[in-house]
Amino acid sequence: MNYYTSQTNFYGDTKPEQLIEQFGSPLYVYNENILRSRCREMMSFIDYPNLSVHYSTKANSNLELLKIIRSEGLKADALSPGEIFVLLKAGFKPEDLLYVCNNVSEQEMRYAIEHGIMTSVDSISQLHTYGKINPGGKVAIRLNTGIGAGHHEKVVTGGKKTKFGINIDKIDKVKETLNLYKLKLVGLTQHIGSLFMEGEPYVEGVKALLEIAKGFNDLEFIDFGGGFGIPYRKQDGEKALALKLLGEKLSDIFKAFANTYNPNIKFIIEPGRYIVAECGVLLGSVHALKDNKGTQYVGTDIGFNVISRPILYDSYHEIEVYHSKKPCKDSFTKVTIVGNICESGDILAKDRQLPSMREGDIIAVMDAGAYGYALSSNYNNRLRPAEVLIKKDGQVVQIRKRDSFEDLIKNFLD
Ligand SMILES: *Cc1c(COP(=O)(O)O)cnc(C)c1O
Numbered sequence: 001m002n003y004y005t006s007q008t009n010f011y012g013d014t015k016p017e018q019l020i021e022q023f024g025s026p027l028y029v030y031n032e033n034i035l036r037s038r039c040r041e042m043m044s045f046i047d048y049p050n051l052s053v054h055y056s057t058k059a060n061s062n063l064e065l066l067k068i069i070r071s072e073g074l075k076a077d078a079l080s081p082g083e084i085f086v087l088l089k090a091g092f093k094p095e096d097l098l099y100v101c102n103n104v105s106e107q108e109m110r111y112a113i114e115h116g117i118m119t120s121v122d123s124i125s126q127l128h129t130y131g132k133i134n135p136g137g138k139v140a141i142r143l144n145t146g147i148g149a150g151h152h153e154k155v156v157t158g159g160k161k162t163k164f165g166i167n168i169d170k171i172d173k174v175k176e177t178l179n180l181y182k183l184k185l186v187g188l189t190q191h192i193g194s195l196f197m198e199g200e201p202y203v204e205g206v207k208a209l210l211e212i213a214k215g216f217n218d219l220e221f222i223d224f225g226g227g228f229g230i231p232y233r234k235q236d237g238e239k240a241l242a243l244k245l246l247g248e249k250l251s252d253i254f255k256a257f258a259n260t261y262n263p264n265i266k267f268i269i270e271p272g273r274y275i276v277a278e279c280g281v282l283l284g285s286v287h288a289l290k291d292n293k294g295t296q297y298v299g300t301d302i303g304f305n306v307i308s309r310p311i312l313y314d315s316y317h318e319i320e321v322y323h324s325k326k327p328c329k330d331s332f333t334k335v336t337i338v339g340n341i342c343e344s345g346d347i348l349a350k351d352r353q354l355p356s357m358r359e360g361d362i363i364a365v366m367d368a369g370a371y372g373y374a375l376s377s378n379y380n381n382r383l384r385p386a387e388v389l390i391k392k393d394g395q396v397v398q399i400r401k402r403d404s405f406e407d408l409i410k411n412f413l414d
Helices: 016-023 032-044 063-071 081-089 106-114 124-133 168-180 200-213 243-260 273-279 309-313 405-409
Strands: 027-031 051-056 075-078 097-100 118-121 138-144 184-189 221-223 266-269 280-292 295-300 319-322 332-338 347-355 362-365 386-390 396-400
Touching: 016 027, 016 280, 016 362, 016 386, 016 396, 027 032, 032 051, 032 063, 032 273, 063 075, 063 081, 063 396, 075 081, 081 097, 081 106, 097 184, 106 118, 106 124, 118 124, 118 184, 124 138, 124 168, 138 168, 168 184, 184 200, 200 221, 200 243, 273 280, 309 347, 319 347
Parallel strands: 027 386, 051 075, 051 266, 075 097, 097 118, 118 138, 138 184, 184 221, 221 266, 295 332
Antiparallel strands: 027 280, 280 295, 280 362, 319 362, 332 347, 386 396
8 A cells, every 4th residue: 555654754763563563553643754745735835024924723632743833933822721731831932922813701801801912802892801801901803804715614713604803884883993992903813714724715815805904004914824735535536635736825915004004014824634633643442343134334532532633623633554464366345434422423434445454453544634533532431641742853753642540530629
């Protein structure tokens, strides 16, 4: 098989079997070289001097990965006080962070303000909350220009049907509210949705937001959000997002706008998935095989508590198979790979033509770095897995411990 992990020398000096042996199964494995190269692509595909690339922390908030991302010159976005806390721990400076909040308490907003972090609010109601806490302060607002995109309705965050952003027909109300609290509007933000593979909707979103921006005089930054997709079906020949072409278009648009508005205006993009998805692989073990009325089930320890994208979004992840013993030659079977959670929806991959497996084999879930560990849970009182990093020099280090049984009871009072 022409595996992604062989092409990229993903496991460095180690092998999947060794990793499982040493750190247990299931296991999230990250590759530093791939992470760094994705950071560099995002840092360089737009040619505009005052561009900031803000990593969207929710995709993966492992402290060690955040430190690497920071070392590549990225800034970051937080969506909660918890994310702010972790980003500061990872060494980000308050001025490098943007808090993009949605329906938060006064207390949460105060946390960001007290830490000196620029905040973008996403309703008139929250603008009032902000104005009361921080009258006379600087603020940003998240707008919905009516353009949305994404791979699943649950992740389309712009357009007619979404809870996000202030609709642009409310701009007058925004201005009124700003005046009421003497707030200075310094930023506009938007995020149209997650996982687009064609740049066009993003470009449309950029143009729409810039049209609105012309109506405000003192903007210091405009943030266009993330959503940059990655090809989850590489084995089928799916192509990567045409970043170069998108970058050329955005560079032209940015320069033209800056020329007429303010040559120092800062533009921000907020990639999450693009940065971390492909540097992560999830390893698991095959424990059982069964034929149920013609469906060949492969039973593994990768339940939806470990990776929930397949059940949340019907997401497709490619699977690699590593045999523990020498496999029967050229033997493929159509299988459905399932986990160990007590729900019939616990399906990782349906009807896949894969090398025939036996108990003890190892499988790897590709492109698991984004929204993988981040969405994992202790459902069924299962332990969230450990995470390891294959460093630049090929060495492996553990970057998060597996949960322990004690973790399952640590928040109960005696
Ligand atoms: C989730 C999110 C992003 C990142 O989305 P990706 O699809 O992972 O790039 C960016 N901005 C905001 C506000 C988000 O909520």
